[in-house]
Amino acid sequence: MGGIEIHALGKQFQINNRLIPAVCNFELQVSEREFVTIVGKSGCGKTTLLRLICGLENADQGYVRLAGHNGKAFDQRVSIVFQEPRLMPWLTVRQNMAFSLLKENDHQKVDRTVNFFLNMLGLTPFQDAYPRQISGGMAQRTALGRTLCFDPDIILMDEPFGALDAFTRHNLQQELVDIFLSQNKTIIFVTHDVNEAVLLGQRVLVMDKGSIRRELAIDIPYPRDALSKDFYNLREEILRSVLKP
Amino acid sequence: MNAVTLSEKMIWVKRSIAVVLVLAAWSFCSVAGLVNDYLLPAPWKIADLAWKMICDGTLLKHVWISLYRVFLGFGITLGLAFPLAAVVGLNKIFFELLETPLEFVRHVPPLATTPLLILWLGIGESSKLAVIVLATFFPIFLNTVNGVSQCDKKLLEVGRVLGLRPFERIVRIILPSALPVIIVGLRLGFGYSWRALIGAELLAAAAGLGYMIIEAEALARPDIVLVGIISIGTLGHLLDSSFLRLSRKLIPWHEMESDYGRY
Ligand SMILES: Nc1ncnc2c1ncn2[C@@H]1O[C@H](COP(=O)(O)OP(=O)(O)OP(=O)(O)O)[C@@H](O)[C@H]1O
């Protein structure tokens, strides 16, 4: 089960004796199997929010609560795809993707899982390359595959498609929707791209100065047609709300 | 493929040029009578002597003893330095506690301790091994500590969000990321140990390349000294380049392709 309850969450950073509120008074309920996208200007606290949710930062105020177990290990409930690939330079693409699976005894199952995601991400021809030998977009895809292989209930994604070309991005958006629909995942997806936010999310949150400024439900069924009138209207509305001073 | 082998051959040609030039100049001086044939015998005389010493086993005996000491001493250092470095590298408190004494010992050349070591341990094997351990400990220990304590925090976070326990993070992230730095330390240590050993054998030994040289001095045989020096240099270079080749195999991801700083 992958619900998230966030209440009065706050986090400040100290830069040169000045307290910077990165996240403040943040309220959010995410239900199990929900796909939430978050848009907002650079520096509004999106990364900090995701780090608080997966426990990499401790909250100064408020709390994050993750619901139920689903029979998995405690720490397999939530994981994150970072804004940078963060691959292990000493492992090949394939080994990086299998990084969380080394404890798994069933090698055939591991191979099957890794092959599946290598193929999905178009990385099969580069599976034996080291991170230094691949492009930025490939590195980002490897990082995405590494988290998908880990198979957490809740996936946090910090602009995972930012470094990709339009075609790969389009394909991976479709794949992500498929994974979401078929595998009972809860997803929080941060992006700069309003179009992507509307294409993927059941709910779009507009963040500003560490809290939610606006929240919109997107009721269009998947797969979504980015050229439809509804889509266009929603996108314009979100864009206005992001740009509003 | 062809291009690679061609450029590799070129490297060997370039590397040999200096050696050939020195040999040529040396031969010229000998033939022209510019140097005293006793103080600096001609290269072919040295080669002849070396060949004889190889055939009758004296050279090999000394080489073998020196190599044996280096490898044994090196092994002892590894057993001491690795566990200690792991403990110190992973716990800041230990590092702060040990910093001053380590800094003190680090600045004392191992050879300077030899007289004391001989008094304590005699001129047997143990004093030579002690010199080697002193010479190799610091490069290996300090590099391992640095490699372990300077692990990229971002990679450790990856371990955390992928469910690795603290011990697994040490084995699967900290150690491999420290490996290139550790290997640099091993290589440095290996070079130091060779030099320190020869020094120690010059001061006190009954066998080994250093002893062979000091014995030749007593016998007034500069030709044997030269054979000794050439053996030391050649062996040192051979050991170092085999080490380099081995380390490239151990860290294939390192020094490969260009680094765009994007992973
Ligand atoms: N470790 C840190 N130390 C100090 N300040 C920090 C730290 N991390 C974040 N901040 C500050 O917190 C604020 C929010 O940063 P955050 O990284 O969450 O923004 P973001 O919305 O992810 O931006 P972007 O879209 O550019 O990635 C910024 O003002 C930043 O300077």
Ligand SMILES: [Mg+2]
């Ligand atoms: Mg960010």
